[in-house]
Every structure is written in structure tokens, then in C-alpha cells.
Amino acid sequence: MEKNIRLIKTGYGIVIQDVHKVTHHSVSNMDLPLLSLIFASILVVIRGQVSLSLSVRFVIYEEVPNDTLVGNIANESRIRTRANMTTEEFETLRYEFLDQSSMENLFTVKERTGNLLTSGRLDREKVCPFKELCLLEFDVLVHSSLNVIIVSVEIEVMDKNDHFPIFPSKVVTTSMIESFNNGSTLTLSEATDLDSTSINNIQSYEIIPNNGTFYLNASRKQNGGFDLKLVLRQSLDREIKDFYVFHIIAKDGGNPSNMGSVEVNINVLDSNDNYPVFNQEFYTSNVKEGSVVGTTVVQVTATDKDIGENGQISYRFSSRQTDPNVDQLFSINSTSGVLSVKGNLVYEPNKSYKIYVDAMDQGEQPQVTQTTILVTVLDAGNNKPNVRVNFLAQTNAEIINNISVVYVLESSPQNSVIAHVTVDDTDSGQNGLIGCNLSDNSFSIKQLTSGKGYILSIKTQLNREQIPSHNITVTCFDHGTPQLSSSVFFKVIVTDTNDNAPTFLKHTYFASIEEGNVIGFIVDQVSAEDIDIGRNAKIMYYLDKDSGGKFAINSNTGVITANTVFDRESALRHLFTVLAVDSGNPPMTGTATVILTVKDKNDNAPEFDVPSFQFFITENLPGDVSVGTLNAKDLDEGDNKKISFSISPEYESTMPFVIYSDGLVKTARELDREVHNKYKFNIVATDHWYTCTQ
The missing domain is CATH 2.60.40.60 (Cadherins)
Known part of the structure; x- marks a missing residue:
């Protein structure tokens, strides 16, 4: 029959007590760096006969605090009734784990009462990963001097919603071409949730905002996951908006529900969907007869809202011209759009040249826009109007490199007057009637009702960040035959206001x-x-x-x-x-x-899960038989929490056991209970820096 053996921890000493004698093993006080050395012992007991086997089942939620009562083994198994015990016999029963296992890291059995308590963090996802039903099973040895009973314990661990959905990355950046049709899709990676039960796993996805250009199509897969597709709801236009950002939310089925999110960024790529646009619908210009070759007649300018090659513009004469002499008399620069004199121009009464010019972008399928230039050849004997521009005092004008420069605040309201234009023409009749126009549509010029010149004002809201300066040409022309004109050039610098946040x-x-x-x-x-x-x-x-x-x-x-x-x-x-x-x-x-x-930094020492380890093994077995496994934990992470186990050096030559680095304990030779019925020795747990002895 086995002896009744107990381990009692007192300070730095361990007492091994049985029914015949009491032996004290004291450990001298030592300098324990960071209090990281913890002592424990291993007790190996040779088993006797089992007289009765019972079973119990308990239910408990994960993540409950330490020392939470799971249940009472004696009450639930009705051990007293089934074993037909007297009160005195029942009160002498002692309870302990039958086999050393990982369950001792999670639960504690009270020796005298049979109460089963939690002793460690009960993480359902760790002990039962991806299982709908989590059952933990182990045996408890109930014994006295007259009875040896094995109670099979089964604990169902219930899931709590203690994990959040997590996407593979916090931010996803992708792109779509603006020419994509409505209903076009992009596939997104789904989130994961470590909770084991289906109800606490991901149940739905949503897009925020949900009324935008895209919507989310989330469909269930056979394995319970989701196919996530981002669907284009409205047509894209890069020239209006070239970037979209929104969030995808994953929700699980817990109560309350846990959520995870990913930010989705979509860049809209350009397609050649815009035509070049001339800054004027119609161009008019006058040039003197006999002007030398290369004389500039007028410059046409077009812009394209597309980018890259789709927005690069070249100019050419249209292949269809009403006047067959256009190619001999004029040329146009394909890059700048400058129309210049190529041949000998001769004044002819009531004669003008209507020239058709194409602006073409460089896309794979080029877009082409056409404008008309009306060029009048002037008689060299006519007088041009004399144009003067007088800037208002508050505009802060100055002369730089012989060019008038005027400064206008970008927050200036529309219709603000910046200059007064005076036009003098010594001619009479039709030759002295004057009209004026501007080269920049951001400004306007209007004749005063008094007939005393023109006012030049702001037509559209200025924006320094988009257009920091404007080159303006005021052209005034008479109504004589031929029509003569004069121009004045000046520059408007748009000054800054604090209308943009960092x-x-x-x-x-x-x-x-x-x-x-x-x-x-x-x-x-x-x-x-x-x-x-x-x-x-x-x-x-x-x-x-x-x-x-x-x-x-x-x-x-x-x-x-x-x-x-x-x-x-x-x-x-x-x-x-x-x-x-x-x-x-x-x-x-x-x-x-x-x-x-x-x-992480390796600033935590290993800690054993229990103050002492106790194993049981049957006598007369050959060597290299597994006795049990040691367990310890380290609050650090990665390599800093990797633990190696070994036997304390003073016991290496005396103990018939081998300790492997992973904590496995095996016999080194055959054991004889009658020669030695128990062994006690110290073990060491070591991470990369700290050591824990038990």
C-alpha cells in the first residue's frame, strides 16, 4: 500500500511528510536577482490498486479569474454513496491529479475538499483551437488508507467573444481606370477572428460610407468565410475626383459585437476621355502687309484635363481649308500654337483669311478639337489705337523688367476693379470707333457708359494655388478698313491668403x-x-x-x-x-x-506554473519511460520567451531521471519501489538571459 505523502511549501524550505517520519530540507537564503529563482520539487510515487472508477462533467466559461470554482468532485461524483463510505472514511479522502499534464497549468484540486478551481488563464482558443465543442479531460486520484478511486473529469469550456476581427493589413491601396463600367469589381482580403465558435466569429461586413461611389458585396463561402468584392456603383471621372478613401468594417456575432476595420484607398487612373479645349472659341488678329517671314500673327492655346500623353497637345492646320493659300502664307508651331507669317502678305480690301487649326492630344486614340483664326491683312498706311492701362492704387502695381506687374489678393471678390483702360485713336469715322478684348477669361473688360474708357475687373474667383499668375493682353481695335489694333501686356500676380490647412x-x-x-x-x-x-x-x-x-x-x-x-x-x-x-x-x-x-526586451524571468511538480510511475518499467512534462511561462515574446529545462547540477549524478530541454522527464533506468519509493530533486528553467530554479 502507498504511503500518504504531502508537499508543504514554507518560505524557502520544503517539507516532505509521510505517516512514519518528517524530514526537513532547508534551502539557504540566496541572493535572488530580480526574485526570479522559484523553487519546486518533483515527487514520484509508485501506484497501487484502483478500487473504483467514476466520472463527472463541469461547464465553465473561458477567461474567468484564477481560483474560480469549477465544481466539487466529491459532490458531483457522489463518491461517498457509490463507494458506500462512512462519514469517517469520507473525511479521510484526499484528492490529487492522477497524471501530470497541462491541465495542472489550468486547474487546481484542493486536497481535502475535492474543490476544482481554475489556476491559470483559461484561453479556449489556445486549448481548443477552431473547435465548436471544447472538452478538457483528465483523471483525479481520490485515495485514503482504505480506498483508491479514479474520477474521470470532463470540463466543457464555453467560448467568450474575446477577440476582434483583424484584416491582413490596416491600409489597402489599389487603382481603377476611370473608364471602368458600373458594376466593375475589385476583390478584397477578408478579416479573421480567433474566436472558436461560429456565433462569435465574423458575421457581416459593411462599407463606410455606404452611399458612395462604391458598395461592398460580401457573400458567404462554403467554409464559413466571405468573398469580399468592391463594386463600382457610379461612373468614375478622374478629372473631377482622382482619389477615394473609405473603410470596410468586419463585425462578429458576439454581444456586444466586436469590430475590425481596414482603410481602402483607390487611385483613379486616367483614360483619354477629354478633348482639348481652346481658351477662345474664335481668334481674330491683324497683320501688316509686307510683314517679314516669322512675324507672329497670333497664338492659340488649348488645354486638356487628362494627364500624361493623354493631356499633351500639338497643333496643326486642319486638312480641309476654305482658302488654298493658307499653307503658303502662314505656318503654325506644333508645340506653342504660334501662327506666324510664312509668305508675302498683300493687303486686299475686304479680304480676310479664315484658318482652321486642330489641337490634338497624344493618346492612343487621339482626341481632336478645332478652332478658327480670322486674320486680316492691314494697309500699312492706317493708324493704330493708343492703349494705356492705369492700375488702381490699392492693387500695388510696379514695373519689373519693363513689364507692368500688379498684385491682387486671391480672396478678392468677383467684379473687383483692378485697372482703368484708356484708348485714344486720332482717326475719325469708322476708323476711330474702338472695341477691346482680353486674352484671359479670368478677367473682363467693360466700356464705361460715360464713354471715358474701360474698366478691367475680376470675372472668376482667383486661386493662387492653382494659377499663381496671369499673363494678360488687352487688345483694342478700330472699325476701319483695314481694322487696326494695339495691345498692352501686363502680369497679374495673385497674392496668398490663408485658405489652406497644413x-x-x-x-x-x-x-x-x-x-x-x-x-x-x-x-x-x-x-x-x-x-x-x-x-x-x-x-x-x-x-x-x-x-x-x-x-x-x-x-x-x-x-x-x-x-x-x-x-x-x-x-x-x-x-x-x-x-x-x-x-x-x-x-x-x-x-x-x-x-x-x-x-519586447528580455526583462522578465521564466516562472513555473506550479510551486512543485508531482509525477507517478509504475515500478519495474524499463528505462527511457516518460514520467511527465515540466511547464513554465515567460511574459516576454519571441525568442525571449523560449525556455529550456534541465536538472539542477547537484542532482545530475544521483537521480535516475533525465530532463530534456523541452521539459520532458524520462526514467534513466528501471525503478524498484521497494528500494526507493519516491525521489525529490530541483529543476532549472532558463530563457536567453534569466534562470528560474524549482
């Missing part, structure tokens, strides 16, 4: 830092730009209050430094907002998000 170069900055850092360690550097100029573009950087005082930022450089010492085991990630504020009046602000990941 923009960070990234929406989100990802940074990392090793735990245990020094204060002042550089975490990252953010940078923003402002398309305004001057003080309106001078940027200062600040941290939002969500940084919690854990960081500091250089307001001039955007360098972010640590203001505290980080501990990965306390918090793996930190998210906060940075602000970029310009110096305009009033100032404008842009924001970005910083996500800091704390990297």
Missing part, C-alpha cells in the same frame, strides 16, 4: 520603440506642408491631449521623443494625434495619427 505627408505614422527606453529617445519625426506661402505656410507642431503626457514634440522640427519609460507587458501600442498649425490669421490646423509599437 497637410501631413502621411495620414498615419507608424513607429516603434524598445521597452525600457531612456527619456528623450526619438520616436519619429512628422512633417507637414502647406500650399500657402509666407507666414500662411509657416508650420508649428503640437501634440493633442490624447498623448497623455507620454510624448514630447519639437514644435519646429516635428521630432517626437519619449517622455516616459514604456513597458511592453503593460501596453503594446500607443495611439495619439499630432497637430500642424500654420501662422496665418486666423491659423489653420491639420492632423495626423501616430501609432507607436513597443518592442
Whole structure:
């Protein structure tokens, strides 16, 4: 019959007690660096006869606190009734795990009461990955001097919704050509959820916003996952909008539901869907008879909203001209659109040349637009009008390199007058009647009802960031035959107002830092730009209050430094907002998000899961028989948590057991219970830096 043996832990000493004697093994006080050395012992007992076998079943939710009562083995198995015990016999029963297993990391059996308690983190996804039903099974030895009973325990672990859906990446960037038809699709990767039961796994997806250019088609697959397709709902137009951003949300079926998201960025690629557009529907120009070859007659200008080769424009004469002499008298520069004199021009009364010019882009299937130039050859004896432009005082005009330059604030309202135009013509009759036009459609010229010249005003809202300057030609012409004209050129510089907020170069900055850092360690550097100029573009950087005082930022450089010492085991990630504020009046602000990941450092020692290990083995078995497995944990991650086991050096030559690095314990030779019925020795758990002895 087996002896009744107990292990009692007292301070740094371990007492082994049986019915015949008590032996004290004391461990001297040692310098324990970081309190990382923990002592335990292994007790090997030779089994006796089993008189009765029973079974019980319990149900418990995962993630409950340590020492949560699972149930009472004695009550649930009705051991007293089934074994026909007296009260005195029942009270002498003792309860312990029959076999050393991983269950001892999760549960504790109270020796005297038979209460089964949780002793470690009960993670259903770890002990029963991807199983709808999670059953943990083990045996408990119930024994006294008269009874040896084995109770088979079955514990059903119920799932909790303790995991969030996670997409393969936080941001997905892709592209679509603007010519794609409605209903075109892009395939997205689905999210994953580590919860085991189907109800706590992903149940649905949605797109935010859900009323935009795209919608989400999420269909179930046979394996329970989803096919995610992004479907084009509305036609794309790159010239109106060339970039889309939205979020895909994955929701599980828990109560409350957990959610995960991914940001989707779509760049719209150009197709050649726009024609070149001339800045004037009709061009008129006058040129003196006898002008030398190369004299500029007029310049035509066209623009194309497409980009790349689709937006590059060349000019040519149309193949169909009403006047067969156009090619001999004029030429057009294919790049600049300048029409110049090629042949000898002769004045003819009531004679004008109507010239058709094509603007063609360079796309694979070129788009072509046509305009008309009406050129009148003037008699060299006519007088031109004399044109003068007088800028208003508030426009702050000056002369630079013999060119008049006027400065106009981009926030100036429409119809604001910037100049007065005076035209003098000494001719009389039709030769003295004057009309004027402008070369830039952003401005207009109107004749005063008093007949005292013209006013030049702003026609459309100015935008310095799009067009910082305008080259304006005022052309005034008489109504004589031939018609004569004069032009005045000046330049409008659009001055800045603070109408743009700073923009960070990234929406989100990802940074990392090793735990245990020094204060002042550089975490990252953010940078923003402002398309305004001057003080309106001078940027200062600040941290939002969500940084919690854990960081500091250089307001001039955007360098972010640590203001505290980080501990990965306390918090793996930190998210906060940075602000970029310009110096305009009033100032404008842009924001970005910083996500800091704390990297692991080997600053935690291994810890055994239990204060002592106890194994049972039958006598007279050959050597190399498995006795059990040791278990320990380390709060670090990666290689820092890899643990190796070994027998304490002072026991290596005396113990008939072998300890493998993975914690497996085997016999080194055949054991004889009558010679030695139990063995006790110390073991060591070591990670890459710290050591734990037990």
C-alpha cells in the first residue's frame, strides 16, 4: 500500500511528510536577482490498486479569474454513496491529479475538499483551437488508507467573444481606370477572428460610407468565410475626383459585437476621355502687309484635363481649308500654337483669311478639337489705337523688367476693379470707333457708359494655388478698313491668403520603440506642408491631449521623443494625434495619427506554473519511460520567451531521471519501489538571459 505523502511549501524550505517520519530540507537564503529563482520539487510515487472508477462533467466559461470554482468532485461524483463510505472514511479522502499534464497549468484540486478551481488563464482558443465543442479531460486520484478511486473529469469550456476581427493589413491601396463600367469589381482580403465558435466569429461586413461611389458585396463561402468584392456603383471621372478613401468594417456575432476595420484607398487612373479645349472659341488678329517671314500673327492655346500623353497637345492646320493659300502664307508651331507669317502678305480690301487649326492630344486614340483664326491683312498706311492701362492704387502695381506687374489678393471678390483702360485713336469715322478684348477669361473688360474708357475687373474667383499668375493682353481695335489694333501686356500676380490647412505627408505614422527606453529617445519625426506661402505656410507642431503626457514634440522640427519609460507587458501600442498649425490669421490646423509599437526586451524571468511538480510511475518499467512534462511561462515574446529545462547540477549524478530541454522527464533506468519509493530533486528553467530554479 502507498504511503500518504504531502508537499508543504514554507518560505524557502520544503517539507516532505509521510505517516512514519518528517524530514526537513532547508534551502539557504540566496541572493535572488530580480526574485526570479522559484523553487519546486518533483515527487514520484509508485501506484497501487484502483478500487473504483467514476466520472463527472463541469461547464465553465473561458477567461474567468484564477481560483474560480469549477465544481466539487466529491459532490458531483457522489463518491461517498457509490463507494458506500462512512462519514469517517469520507473525511479521510484526499484528492490529487492522477497524471501530470497541462491541465495542472489550468486547474487546481484542493486536497481535502475535492474543490476544482481554475489556476491559470483559461484561453479556449489556445486549448481548443477552431473547435465548436471544447472538452478538457483528465483523471483525479481520490485515495485514503482504505480506498483508491479514479474520477474521470470532463470540463466543457464555453467560448467568450474575446477577440476582434483583424484584416491582413490596416491600409489597402489599389487603382481603377476611370473608364471602368458600373458594376466593375475589385476583390478584397477578408478579416479573421480567433474566436472558436461560429456565433462569435465574423458575421457581416459593411462599407463606410455606404452611399458612395462604391458598395461592398460580401457573400458567404462554403467554409464559413466571405468573398469580399468592391463594386463600382457610379461612373468614375478622374478629372473631377482622382482619389477615394473609405473603410470596410468586419463585425462578429458576439454581444456586444466586436469590430475590425481596414482603410481602402483607390487611385483613379486616367483614360483619354477629354478633348482639348481652346481658351477662345474664335481668334481674330491683324497683320501688316509686307510683314517679314516669322512675324507672329497670333497664338492659340488649348488645354486638356487628362494627364500624361493623354493631356499633351500639338497643333496643326486642319486638312480641309476654305482658302488654298493658307499653307503658303502662314505656318503654325506644333508645340506653342504660334501662327506666324510664312509668305508675302498683300493687303486686299475686304479680304480676310479664315484658318482652321486642330489641337490634338497624344493618346492612343487621339482626341481632336478645332478652332478658327480670322486674320486680316492691314494697309500699312492706317493708324493704330493708343492703349494705356492705369492700375488702381490699392492693387500695388510696379514695373519689373519693363513689364507692368500688379498684385491682387486671391480672396478678392468677383467684379473687383483692378485697372482703368484708356484708348485714344486720332482717326475719325469708322476708323476711330474702338472695341477691346482680353486674352484671359479670368478677367473682363467693360466700356464705361460715360464713354471715358474701360474698366478691367475680376470675372472668376482667383486661386493662387492653382494659377499663381496671369499673363494678360488687352487688345483694342478700330472699325476701319483695314481694322487696326494695339495691345498692352501686363502680369497679374495673385497674392496668398490663408485658405489652406497644413497637410501631413502621411495620414498615419507608424513607429516603434524598445521597452525600457531612456527619456528623450526619438520616436519619429512628422512633417507637414502647406500650399500657402509666407507666414500662411509657416508650420508649428503640437501634440493633442490624447498623448497623455507620454510624448514630447519639437514644435519646429516635428521630432517626437519619449517622455516616459514604456513597458511592453503593460501596453503594446500607443495611439495619439499630432497637430500642424500654420501662422496665418486666423491659423489653420491639420492632423495626423501616430501609432507607436513597443518592442519586447528580455526583462522578465521564466516562472513555473506550479510551486512543485508531482509525477507517478509504475515500478519495474524499463528505462527511457516518460514520467511527465515540466511547464513554465515567460511574459516576454519571441525568442525571449523560449525556455529550456534541465536538472539542477547537484542532482545530475544521483537521480535516475533525465530532463530534456523541452521539459520532458524520462526514467534513466528501471525503478524498484521497494528500494526507493519516491525521489525529490530541483529543476532549472532558463530563457536567453534569466534562470528560474524549482
